Amino acid sequence: MFSLKGKTAVITGGGSGIGKSIAEIFSKQGAVVHIIELNLQSANDTVNGIKKYGEAFSHSCDVSKQLEVKTVFERIGKVDILVNNAGIAHIGKASTTEESDFDKVYQVNVKGAYNCLYAVLPLMQKKGSGVILNTASIASLVGITDRFAYSMSKGAIYAMSMSVARDYMADGIRCNSISPARIHTPFVDGFIAKNYPDNHKEIFEKLSKSQPIGRMGKPEEVAALALYLCSDEAGFITGCDYPIDGGFIKLNN
Template structure:
C-alpha cells in the first residue's frame, strides 16, 4: 500500500522540517523527489540522505515568489505527478504590529509562492493525465490564533485555493487537498522560540506543547504519513478536503 513507485514528486521547502520528512518518506515509497529550496545546503543535505537510503532525489535552488523562475524549473522537471506546497514563513504580530513590508513578505512566499507552483504544475499534470496536489495550511486558517495576523491571512488563502483547484480540475484527474497542522516540533520552531523568547526557551516550549489538548507538539513524521496517504492512489476518492492534524486543538480546545 501507499506506493509512489514511478511517480515524480515536487516538495517545496523540502530541505528541513516537515518538508524534509515528506521528501524522505516519498522517496522511501518509490517516488523520484524534486526538492525546491532557497537553502542550497539544506536541500543538498536532504538529497544526500535520501540517496544514502537508496532513494532518488535532486535539488532545485529557487525563490518560489518569482513566477518566471518557477515556471522555468517546473518545465525542466517535466513530469509532475505530485506537488506538495510546503514552503512557508511566519510572522508574529497583530494587525497594528504588522508592517506593510512584513505583510508583503508573508504574502509573497506563503500565498504567491504556492500560487506560482500551482500555476506551473497544473498544466504539466493535465498533460500527463492527472496528479495529486497537497497544500500545507494551518489551524490558523480555521481558528483565531493570537498575534498571527499575516500568517493567518496566508493560510486562509491556502485553504481557499485548495478548494478552488479541487473544484476546477476534477475532470482533469487532479486531486487537491490540504493539511492543517497545529504546532509541529521542527528546527523552525526551536529557532522561533530562541529568537523571540531568549532566556525563556524551556518555558515557552512547554507552553506551546501544552496548547494542544493532546499535550505535545506533532512531529514531522506524523505530517509526512498523512501527506503520503493523501498523495497516494489509496486516497483516489479524496479531493477538496482539509485535514486538521492538531492534537485536538480545533475541536477540543475550549
C-alpha cells in the first residue's frame, strides 16, 4: 500500500523539518524526489540522505520569484505530486507587525505557494492527473496568539487549496491541505534558543503541553499523513483540510 513507484514528487522547503521527512518517506515509497529550497546546502543534505532509496534531485530556488519557479518546473518536466511546504514564521499582532515583515511572510508563504501552483498545474493538466498537498496550519482554523501575519498566510493556503480542488477536479487533479499544530523541528529548537536562552527546558515543556496530547508532533507523523493523501489510496479525497494537532482544535479548553 501507499506505493509511489513511478511517480515524480516535488517538495518545496524539503531541506529540513516536515519537508525533509516528507521527502524521505516519499523516496522510501518509490518516488523520484525533487527538493526545491532557497538554501541549496540543506537541499543537498536531504538528497544525499535519501539517494539510497532512489533518485533524488535538489534545486536552488526562491519560491517568491515566479520566473525562477517556472524555470525549475520546466526543467523537471513531469510532475505527479507537488507538496507546497516552504514557509516562514513571524511573531506579532496586527498592531506590532511591520509592513516589511507582513510583505515578507506574504511573499514566501502565499505567493510562493501560488507560484508553484501556477507552474505545476499546466503540467498536470497536460497529462490529465496530479496531486497537490499544501501545508497550512491550525493557525488557519483557530486564533493563535501573536501570529497575525503567519495566520493570514496559512488562511490563504487553506482557501487556495479549496479553490484549486474545485477548479481542477475535471482535470484529474486532487488538492488537499494539512494543518499541523506545533511540530518538533530544528526551527522550534532555534526559536527557543534565540528567544529564551536562559530557560530553554521550561519553554520547551510549556510549548509541548500546549497540545492536549501532552507533546509536540513529530515530522515523520506529518509525513505519514502526507504520504497517504498523495497516494492512490486517497484517490477519493480532494478539497479537504486535515488537522494533525494532538487534539489542539477540538480538545483545547
